[in-house]
Amino acid sequence: MDSERLRSGPDSRPYAAPVLCPLPLRGGARVPGPGHEGGTHGALDGTGLRDLVACHGSPLYVLREAVLADTCGRLRSIFESCVSPLGLRYSAVANPLPAVQAMLRGAGVEGTLVGSGWHYRLARLAGVPADAILFEAPGEADPELTSALEEGARPVVATPPDLARLASLAGGRPLAAGLRICVRRPDGVLPKSGVPLEGGEAHRLARRMGHQGPVRLTSLHASAGTSLRDPAALAWVCTALADFALWLEGDQGMAVDELDLGGGLPGRLPLQGEPVGATPPPLEDFAAAVERAWRPYARAFARPPRLVLTPGRALVEQAMDLLTSVVACKRLADGTRAYIVDGGVNLVPTAWWYRHPIEALDPAPASPEESAVLGPLCMQIDVLGRRLRLPALRPGSLLAVRGVGAYGLSQSMQFIYPRPAAVLVRADGEVAELRPRETTGDLRERERVPEHLRAISWETLR
Numbered sequence: 448m449d450s451e452r453l454r455s456g457p458d459s460r461p462y463a464a465p466v467l468c469p470l471p472l473r474g475g476a477r478v479p480g481p482g483h484e485g486g487t488h489g490a491l492d493g494t495g496l497r498d499l500v501a502c503h504g505s506p507l508y509v510l511r512e513a514v515l516a517d518t519c520g521r522l523r524s525i526f527e528s529c530v531s532p533l534g535l536r537y538s539a540v541a542n543p544l545p546a547v548q549a550m551l552r553g554a555g556v557e558g559t560l561v562g563s564g565w566h567y568r569l570a571r572l573a574g575v576p577a578d579a580i581l582f583e584a585p586g587e588a589d590p591e592l593t594s595a596l597e598e599g600a601r602p603v604v605a606t607p608p609d610l611a612r613l614a615s616l617a618g619g620r621p622l623a624a625g626l627r628i629c630v631r632r633p634d635g636v637l638p639k640s641g642v643p644l645e646g647g648e649a650h651r652l653a654r655r656m657g658h659q660g661p662v663r664l665t666s667l668h669a670s671a672g673t674s675l676r677d678p679a680a681l682a683w684v685c686t687a688l689a690d691f692a693l694w695l696e697g698d699q700g701m702a703v704d705e706l707d708l709g710g711g712l713p714g715r716l717p718l719q720g721e722p723v724g725a726t727p728p729p730l731e732d733f734a735a736a737v738e739r740a741w742r743p744y745a746r747a748f749a750r751p752p753r754l755v756l757t758p759g760r761a762l763v764e765q766a767m768d769l770l771t772s773v774v775a776c777k778r779l780a781d782g783t784r785a786y787i788v789d790g791g792v793n794l795v796p797t798a799w800w801y802r803h804p805i806e807a808l809d810p811a812p813a814s815p816e817e818s819a820v821l822g823p824l825c826m827q828i829d830v831l832g833r834r835l836r837l838p839a840l841r842p843g844s845l846l847a848v849r850g851v852g853a854y855g856l857s858q859s860m861q862f863i864y865p866r867p868a869a870v871l872v873r874a875d876g877e878v879a880e881l882r883p884r885e886t887t888g889d890l891r892e893r894e895r896v897p898e899h900l901r902a903i904s905w906e907t908l909r
């Protein structure tokens with residue numbers, strides 16, 4: 448493998464090792480957050496977090512190593528107590544930071560699902576071996592796919608044309624591949640990706656993979672969506688895949704090694720519109736539902752496949768916060784106290800669908816009042832939270848938006864501000880920078896103004 452190419456990618460700057468920034472922890476009120484109640488878990492106190500912001504800027508994504516490790520260990524033990532053997536893979540789309548993937552791997556996650564060549568390279572940067580990466584990227588260009596296949600990544604056929612393309616890229620060599628099946632949920636929702644089960648398309652494609660060409664079917668994949676509220680949806684996927692695998696074994700003489708039930712396990716955030724105090728169903732309910740669904744199949748196969756989960760959200764949601772600073776205080780027309788902060792829905796797009804807890808980090812318990820937290824963008828929809836019980840804050844006060852680890856950083860966008868830094872806080876309080884804050888230098892490097900349009904010297908920009 449060409450490790451230099453991998454480290455830098457064909458079109459990016461050389462990989463820079465994370466900067467370690469020692470931060471002495473000082474005294475002050477501890478700030479527990481969801482996911483680490485009662486424990487230290489590397490949670491910096493208010494003073495430590497203020498030091499972090501002084502060092503890396505505000506707003507700031509903060510990844511908490513111990514929360515990630517605990518969440519992963521908990522999820523594994525809940526499911527392994529119901530289903531064995533069980534494989535656990537990480538869906539990198541939820542949060543592709545290499546540090547996240549490396550930590551999950553250290554916590555026993557066996558591989559990563561990626562949806563693009565870009566994410567494939569991030570997984571490799573994280574140290575995930577190529578043969579532990581499931582590469583499902585129907586939109587990816589041939590060179591990206593070819594190099595991943597050459598390294599040993601396992602492709603997933605998600606649309607009928609994928610099969611012909613893989614066959615031609617395989618160049619006559621045998622290639623193990625998965626097949627993603629689109630299974631309609633019990634509530635009628637038809638997931639977007641995969642080859643439809645209804646109408647027999649998935650059966651036809653599987654038959655072709657079994658009996659023609661170099662691409663050999665070794666695993667079946669389906670996913671019921673995201674943030675599921677009904678454990679029956681996961682059980683339904685399990686049943687559909689098991690039926691399909693039994694048909695393959697009985698009618699077609701093809702045994703698959705793996706049934707991947709996908710992601711969709713909920714995190715701990717309530718959805719907007721759910722009653723206050725409502726919490727998503729516990730993971731135990733999902734594990735029990737899968738166990739019940741799988742029980743009749745466990746002995747039905749001559750060679751039973753292994754069940755695998757590929758969650759994203761449930762593993763990473765609680766492990767990351769966004770620290771953000773108050774820039775202005777005001778009253779809304781209805782008298783509600785409102786704080787405008789320096790990070791908005793561009794950094795926490797999930798705030799449109801979920802109620803993120805938002806906590807004041809300064810020891811200022813005075814005058815708690817129902818308040819709104821608004822982002823700095825020029826849109827009405829830039830609201831991080833409403834009806835939050837917050838103390839009286841001033842410009843400069845620091846807030847933590849909790850639970851932004853899933854689809855927060857990964858779906859964030861610059862819009863009108865540079866992207867913030869991301870740091871890792873280890874259980875012992877040590878801090879490592881994962882991603883530096885964007886600077887005007889980055890802007891100069893990325894943007895182009897044609898010579899004839901240049902009114903000022905680009906170099907004079909500060």
Ligand SMILES: Cc1ncc(COP(=O)(O)O)c(C=O)c1O
Nearest residue numbers: 538670673674710711758759760
């Ligand atoms: C095929 C597949 N598997 C797993 C996931 C992860 O979903 P979640 O983050 O809800 O667990 C996704 C997310 O888009 C997906 O498309």
